[in-house]
Amino acid sequence: MIRISNVKFHPKDVPEDFRTYVEELTGFKNILFFRIAKKSIDARKKENITVQYVFDVILGDDENQAVAECPYKDVAVMAPQEQYQQLSWRPTKALRPVIIGTGPAGMMAGLALARAGANPILIERGKTVSKRRKDVKLFWETGELNENSNVQFGEGGAGAFSDGKLTTGIKKDCWTQRVLEEFVWAGAPEEILYLGKPHIGTDNLSYMVGNLRRKILNLGGEYRFETRLIDLILKDGRLIGVKVVNAEGEIEEIAVDSVILAIGHSARDTFEMLYNKGLQMIQKPFSIGARIEHPQRFINKSQYGVVKPRRILGAADYKLAVHMENGRSLYTFCMCPGGTVVAAASEAGRLVTNGMSEYARNKTNANSALLVDVTPADFGSDHPLAGVEFQRRIEARGGIA
Ligand SMILES: Cc1cc2nc3c(=O)[nH]c(=O)nc-3n(C[C@H](O)[C@H](O)[C@H](O)COP(=O)(O)OP(=O)(O)OC[C@H]3O[C@@H](n4cnc5c(N)ncnc54)[C@H](O)[C@@H]3O)c2cc1C
Known part of the structure; x- marks a missing residue:
């Protein structure tokens, strides 16, 4: 495979037919396979915004020779890529693996284990995504919170109401690629496979979550x-079962030898249970903050120099960071162009906000989290769950003073 990098266009000159453009640029004649490998926008200079592409091709001819003869110099034959290996499951295992939580982590674990023939059982405290949407709507309209079915809890986890910005600090490898491919199969826009900042949109996530469930x-x-x-049921320090309770209050014990706890970061009651059970836990730093909102046209003007950017650029985003004299860092995170600020509590009497945007990102305002890092020194206790109490105090006060 040959990679053709650094192909730049002015936003008004992006061609409709990339394949023909690449044929002319490189002189490659016998293209058997063609794909956009990456698309990103460089808006560092407002007067010279460019849309940048990387393309991959497979030729029917000798690729080394074609590259040597190519008039365009940013081309190279790619080294073979690491391939995703399907998980294998020992068929001798009598017990089915159990996954607690059906957020992004639980769904992907479920998919990998189901593919491997392990017949996993997925346990979820909340409701199916369609029933859950009704509870969330009621909460947003009336403030009436269901503590097991809300923006954090239910099928799809916090991921179901997320913005679907596919941010990862992990380098793009075959595992990341595999997750993106699963998302596309489930209904995500195909462009997430190559966009520099891929985004699915809250509106697309609900049916994707349902499609992933049907696949599992x-x-x-x-x-x-x-x-x-x-x-958790332990015997001689080994896990032999889990205890679960259903909506009718019926308690069931499931014999297990493998459990995946994909419970996310809001299941405080479950963290407490696990701590009391003797699981080793340590304090960790995290960030707290508030949501800030601006008119989207203001962000567009500031980033692109125009209030209404061309369609190919989309609504503008931003990222800001500052290191302060007191040693803390202040930064923006999870910026949602053309999005909405939403109430996202999972415990009654507490205020939590988050941001989301639909695929079109066409709402009037942009929003972003404005965060500051906090460390165990801020929590006021060395108890492993002191960070949770620290969060609760702020949420109960209704925000940061
Ligand atoms: C509005 C919003 C916008 C967001 N936008 C983005 C974004 O654009 N990009 C991004 O990367 N991240 C975003 N996030 C964060 C992202 O959604 C989370 O990081 C992600 O969902 C974590 O995945 P997870 O599977 O680890 O946990 P979760 O998604 O939190 O899922 C955990 C699941 O476990 C279940 N559970 C918990 N305890 C139990 C129990 N005892 N028994 C049974 N089930 C249990 C919960 O009900 C939940 O369904 C956003 C979050 C929100 C709320």
Whole structure:
């Protein structure tokens, strides 16, 4: 495969037919396979904004020779890529693996294990995504919170109401690529495979989550909704079962030898149970902050120099960071162009906000989290769960004073 890098266009000159453009640019005649490998926008200079592309091709001819003869110099034959290896599951294992939580982590674990023939059981305290949407709507309209079915809890986890910005600090490898491919299969826009800043949109996520569930079920997995993990059963220091309770209050013990706790970062009652059970836990630093909102046209003007950018550029985003004299860092995070600020509590009487945007990113305002880092020194106790209490105090006050 040959990679053709650093192909730049002015936003008004982006061609409709990239393949023909690349044929002319490189002189490659016998292209058997063609794809956009990456698209990004360079808006560092407002007077010279460019849309940048990387393309991959496979030729029917000798690729080394074609590269040597190519008039365009940013071309190279690629080294073979690492391939995603399907998980293997020892068929001798009698017990089915159990996954607690059906957020992005739980769904991907479920998919990998179901594919491997392990028939996983997925346990979720909240409801299916469609029932959950009704509870979230009620909360947003009336403030009435269901503590097991909300913006954090339910099928799809916090991911179902997320913005679907596919941010990762991990380098783009075959695992990341695999997750993106699963998302596209489930209905995400195909462009997430190559965009520099891929975005799915809250509106697309609900049906994607349902499609992923149907795939896991077809592959032999099982879902149990409105069922909460309440205890681990240990014998001689080894896990032999989990205790769960369903919506009717019926308690069930499931024998296990493998459990994945994909419970996210809001299941405070479950963290407490795990701590009391003797699981080793340590304090860790994190960030706290508030949501800031600006008119999107203001961000567009500031980044692109125009209030209404060309369609190919989309609504502008931003990222800011400052290191302050007191040693703390202040930064923006999870910026949602053309999005909405949403109430996202999972405990009654507490204020939590987050941001999301639909695929079109066409709402009037942009929003972003404005965060500051906090460390265990701020928590006021060395108890492993002191960070949770620190969060609770701020949320109960209704924000940061
Ligand atoms: C509005 C919003 C916007 C966001 N936007 C983005 C974004 O654009 N990009 C991004 O990268 N991230 C975003 N995030 C964060 C992202 O959603 C989370 O980081 C991600 O969902 C974490 O995935 P997870 O699977 O680890 O946990 P979660 O998604 O939190 O899922 C955990 C699941 O476990 C279940 N659970 C917990 N305890 C139990 C129990 N005891 N028994 C049974 N089930 C249990 C919960 O109900 C939940 O469904 C956003 C979050 C929100 C709320």
